Amino acid sequence: MAVWCRVNCVIAAALLAPLAGAQSWPDKPVRVIVSVPAGGTPDLTARLIAPAISGQLGQPLVIDNRGGASGLIGAELAANAAPDGYTLLISSPGALTVLPNLRKVPYDTLRDFVPIGLISIGPFLLLVHPSFSAKTVQELVALARSQPGKLNYSSAGNGAPNHLAMELFKSMTGVNIVHVPYKGAPQAVVDLVAGQVPIGFNSIAPMMPHLKSGRLRALGVASLKRSPQLPEVVTIAEAGVPGFEAANWFGMLAPAKTPRAIITRVSEALMKAVRLPEIQAQFIALGADPVGSSPADFAAFVRRDMEKYARVVKLSGAKLD
Numbered sequence: 001m002a003v004w005c006r007v008n009c010v011i012a013a014a015l016l017a018p019l020a021g022a023q024s025w026p027d028k029p030v031r032v033i034v035s036v037p038a039g040g041t042p043d044l045t046a047r048l049i050a051p052a053i054s055g056q057l058g059q060p061l062v063i064d065n066r067g068g069a070s071g072l073i074g075a076e077l078a079a080n081a082a083p084d085g086y087t088l089l090i091s092s093p094g095a096l097t098v099l100p101n102l103r104k105v106p107y108d109t110l111r112d113f114v115p116i117g118l119i120s121i122g123p124f125l126l127l128v129h130p131s132f133s134a135k136t137v138q139e140l141v142a143l144a145r146s147q148p149g150k151l152n153y154s155s156a157g158n159g160a161p162n163h164l165a166m167e168l169f170k171s172m173t174g175v176n177i178v179h180v181p182y183k184g185a186p187q188a189v190v191d192l193v194a195g196q197v198p199i200g201f202n203s204i205a206p207m208m209p210h211l212k213s214g215r216l217r218a219l220g221v222a223s224l225k226r227s228p229q230l231p232e233v234v235t236i237a238e239a240g241v242p243g244f245e246a247a248n249w250f251g252m253l254a255p256a257k258t259p260r261a262i263i264t265r266v267s268e269a270l271m272k273a274v275r276l277p278e279i280q281a282q283f284i285a286l287g288a289d290p291v292g293s294s295p296a297d298f299a300a301f302v303r304r305d306m307e308k309y310a311r312v313v314k315l316s317g318a319k320l321d
Contacts, residue, residue: 025085025262026059032252033081035074035091037067037184040156041203045119045250046090048282052273053266061088067184070159071095072105079107083255085262089113090252092161097305099159101313102320109306113253114263115298117270121249122203122288123223124165126236127216129195137220137239140199144175151177154197156185158320162201164312165222165246169201171316172241192216203248204229204287222246229287249305250288251298267295 032050036042043065050061066074075095081087096109107113126137134140144151155163158181170177180197182188185206192200193215204227210216211230220236221227224245236244252270254263273279274292283290293301312318 023261025259025265026057028086029060029062030057030086030088031064032061032088032090033064033066033074033078035066035071035078035089035095036156037186038065039186039206040067040184041122041205041248042090042092042250044205044286045288048279049119049270049273052276052279053269056269056272057265068157070099070157070163072099076106078253078255079112081255083257083259085254085258085266088116088252088254088266090119090250092248092250093305093309094156094160096251096253097302098161098164098309100306101309102159102318109302112256114256114258115295115302116252116254116263116267117274117295118291118293118298118301119250119252119270119274120283120288120290121247122205122286123221123227123245123247124162124201125204125207125221125230125233126169126219127192127200127202127207128219129192129198130214130217131195132198132217134219135217137234137236137241140219141173141175141240144173144177148176149178151199152180152197153177153199153201154180154182154188154192155200156188157181157183160185161246161248162203164309164316164318165201166199167316167318168246168312169236169241169244171312172244201246208287227287228284249301251302263295 032046034043034046046063054061066077071091071094075091078087078089099105100109134143153166191197193210211218218233220239221233222236222245224237226235271292274290280290
């Protein structure tokens with residue numbers, strides 16, 4: 001009887017240990033890996049919501065930018081982190097749902113991460129340098145068809161969402177525009193603004209200053225309805241590419257096996273943060289729709305997104321060049 005009691009006490013202690021740890025969490029700062037360099041849209045998103053989440057958790061969220069390889073570096077680091085709640089990940093589809101459809105990656109999105117919540121969704125803009133001769137989507141398509149393989153477009157890197165956005169555009173319009181990948185969106189934008197690579201897709205948020213200053217021109221927005229921030233910019237669908245839609249999203253995840261109690265607590269803090277009127281206003285001003293979904297809804301969203309990009313890659317024949 002004494003032996004049986006000791007064994008069961010050990011088992012009970014082992015089962016209760018994670019719960020006790022979750023209840024005392026967090027007792028130190030929480031690292032949030034952002035899978036892009038500082039200045040990218042995921043970075044802006046992380047820095048927008050971090051203070052509100054920190055206030056609810058009682059500990060600071062420390063942003064750790066780990067850009068490169070279309071987000072793979074940051075995602076791999078997060079996947080291999082201890083599942084103790086002290087490492088979280090904010091990522092876009094590039095590393096999580098696009099790249100796995102283009103190449104072998106050192107993690108399994110559905111197995112190695114547990115979704116916490118979808119933060120926001122924002123459509124891409126089709127952008128050109130002001131000196132570029134095409135003034136409309138139709139003119140761009142006509143020019144590209146007349147000069148196959150002669151025009152270039154920039155992206156945040158091989159497998160980045162704006163890479164796939166252009167590949168979808170190419171497949172739906174039958175044009176041949178050459179991909180010039182960069183190591184992150186900021187570098188790609190620098191050369192786009194300089195006119196070195198005259199065409200590109202990018203999110204609304206970081207492009208607004210360049211649009212207002214006239215350093216870039218938007219030919220179309222990649223959503224099925226016009227953006228409230230840029231009501232004068234036509235959708236690409238209404239400009240002659242019916243059904244065209246390409247958006248970037250940002251979500252928070254944790255390493256697999258992170259205690260469910262911690263996931264629930266972070267999710268609740270995230271949803272409350274995203275629903276704060278002042279934060280919603282900032283998201284909308286940046287051209288993004290705030291979401292703040294539950295872990296279950298975000299998990300279903302990620303699965304659908306992976307399936308969508310599998311179809312896009314197959315349809316377009318996109319490759320990592």
